[in-house]
Amino acid sequence: MAWKVGGAIALLLVLFGMAGTAAVGPEADRAVSRQAYRVPAEIPFPDDNPYTPAKAELGRRLFFDPILSGDYSRACVSCHVPDLGWADGRARALSRHDGVMDLRTPTLLNLAWQERLGWDGKFRDLETVAFLPITAAGNMNLSTVEALRRLTADASYAKAFADAFADPEITKDRVEDALATFERLIVSGPTPFDRWIAGDETAIDTAAKRGFDLFNGKARCAACHSGWSFTDGSFHDIGTAKGADIGRGRFFPNSPALLYAFKTPGLRSVAERAPYMHDGSLPTLEAVVDLYDRGGIERPSRSPDIRPLGLSAREKADLLAFLRTLSTKSGTVPAMAELPPIAPRPSAAR
Ligand code: HEC
Ligand code: HEC
Structure with missing residues (x-):
């Protein structure tokens, strides 16, 4: 199955006509x-956040990078694990504090087509969700200001944002747009x-x-x-x-x-x-x-x-x-093998 990306919003099921099928019953x-x-x-992409390869690549890097957690211990991939159907195999997600969260980590598969996110539908779209785990105290626990400061201080990120947005400024919106663009590529094989x-x-x-x-x-x-x-x-x-x-x-x-x-x-x-x-x-x-x-x-x-x-x-x-029969063992995301390496980070004191 070849996924085409880069098209505008509309995405339609290719329904092959049943005309001529004579079977009954x-x-x-x-x-x-x-x-x-x-x-x-x-894959559908919204008009105000269209697909570009540079943005998707940046989103992928952010998704895997513990730079976005306060003590550099977590990234999105800590809970949305590709090999576990983009969930974490736990009954409920691990809180950074003692114990677990109230909810199980949902899969990120095929969310490009979903209109409401979150188990109770409280999130509007992938862009809206993207920063919430980063700043949540029980989760990645990093303030917006500090997240943007860290990314700005990293020359390779400055370049990646410049490539993705034709401008090197690193903003919360751009982090959200990049993460959401990557997440829309998480589709079933x-x-x-x-x-x-x-x-x-x-x-x-x-x-x-x-x-x-x-x-x-x-x-x-x-x-x-x-x-x-x-x-x-x-x-x-x-x-x-x-x-x-x-x-x-x-x-x-x-x-x-x-x-x-x-x-x-x-x-x-x-x-x-x-x-x-x-x-x-x-x-x-x-x-x-x-x-x-x-x-x-x-x-x-x-x-x-x-x-x-x-x-x-x-x-x-x-x-x-x-x-x-709804499972596949591979091919859940394009070019998974080419993940950017996660650079070693200082292990900050807790
Ligand atoms: C009335 C709508 C409805 C029907 C009918 C229904 N489901 Fe569900 N299904 C849901 C909802 C809603 C959930 C999530 C419930 C929750 O999280 O508490 C769910 C959860 C599941 C899950 C767990 C998925 C996961 O990732 O946790 C499986 C598997 C499943 N359903 C299979 C089935 C099968 C098989 C049938 C037919 C026997 C079925 N469902 C009928 C609405 C439905
Ligand atoms: C500690 C585990 C954990 C980490 C780390 C984590 N998530 Fe999640 N994620 C969850 C849980 C639990 C939910 C369910 C939240 C809810 O429904 O209110 C969720 C829900 C989501 C959803 C909505 C999915 C759906 O089916 O509705 C998206 C999108 C998402 N996370 C993206 C991310 C991104 C992007 C990151 C990194 C910035 C991230 N998550 C980091 C546990 C985690």
Whole structure:
């Protein structure tokens, strides 16, 4: 799959016409479902922060550089780890203070297409999120002033900003734009599922094909995990959360349906990202499927698409087989092998 970058905003699913397909019945239904999961041909970039190679390269360097944490101990990549599906494999992110944060680190895969970010949707776009972990005391713990001072004092950064913005000044906005540009390049590589969608019947086995039908049919997963990256970008109560964190409900106290509503995560590479859910409460994909089969906690906020499913052991295994076809072992980001080396930094006193 060749990703084209540099196009303007619009990015459209290439839907190959189904005209001429004569099949009827379940096979035809499956063919229609398959078309809905074709990957887009281009990554969308906003008009006010268009892609340039120099900006992306600068963003990549910043993403991996502990210069952006107070004691030079953390970078974005400390928690968004490419080999762990761009998450960190922990139930909840490690706080710099003792203990953990309230939330699990989400994947950064395919966020270029997402309109709202954060488990509860509190972030508007990738630019808005970029500086927050840097200044958060429990996270990277570096003031904006000090971050900009450090970068400005480094001649190689001055050059990199000049290349990226045609001007050497280093500002918070430019750091955000560069990080966001890099993050938009974090897209899934081609999976066995994609080869199947493209017509290779041997790319996934029959259990996974039955799982795909369940996903789109009896198990109703596609009601929320829709489209090629398997998310509707929306928020739902799936009947699992019960703690103090009421998710999106906090912003909409008059919408009972948003109580305990969290963002639908995309499911690409999901098998590499255990544990699961906003609070890391489910250790395995098996546990996730069991939860959906039970239907979660019955309460007014629970989505109408969640209810006991009555899946047999074989159906559960089929669903799992399907979910595992959404993984690829490599190619998650262009030119990962050419990461800029992280220069040694003074180990500042804590
Ligand atoms: C200590 C671990 C940690 C570090 C370091 C970290 N993040 Fe995160 N990141 C998280 C957690 C936890 C969340 C979920 C926050 C929320 O939903 O409120 C998150 C959420 C995000 C999101 C939103 C993703 C989504 O699916 O909505 C983006 C984008 C992001 N981080 C980018 C970054 C960038 C850029 C950096 C470096 C400047 C960074 N993160 C550093 C843990 C971390
Ligand atoms: C009503 C919408 C909805 C339906 C239907 C639904 N999901 Fe989800 N799914 C979500 C939401 C929302 C979350 C995140 C919940 C949380 O973090 O507490 C989620 C989380 C997940 C996760 C964990 C992903 C991660 O990164 O943590 C998996 C796996 C998953 N769903 C698979 C499925 C499967 C399989 C089905 C069908 C049996 C299904 N979902 C049906 C909305 C839905």
